[in-house]
Amino acid sequence: MELTVRYFAGARAAAGRSEESASAGRCLDELLDELTERHGERLATVLKAASFLVDGVACHDRRAPLPAGTTVDVLPPFAGG
Template sequence: MATTLTVRYFAGARAAAGLSTEPIEAGSLEALKQALTDRHGERLGVVLKAASFLVDGLACHDAQAPLPANATVDVLPPFAGG
């Protein structure tokens, strides 16, 4: 079941998406990554494959887990230097 989320992009993810924040509907992290790739293209898709995700400030490692309604998802690509 899809829920409305707010996605915030940082660093290279922001550059690939072309914006810093946007609303989108998705039910899981896997569905979110697919929806964002469909919306913004493969450049963002490559970043998403290496990115870490925070859901309402907590690390999310289970791509199939349901996302809570009205959650904020931060997309954090790998950062250079640590």
């Protein structure tokens, strides 16, 4: 049971990839802990400032379970307007 994590802009650079799989069934906060363990402090810094979409919808409940097949988009702050 997996979900997909997609990285954009600075998050892609920090993770060293544009997409990866992770275990489903946990909440966003737990997923972010796993991603930090995988990729280190550089990605952790980006994750602290990032916004997250879960299946295209802004995530407001970081404790809600993420089921298998979910796509989580990691969107760091963007410059400009």
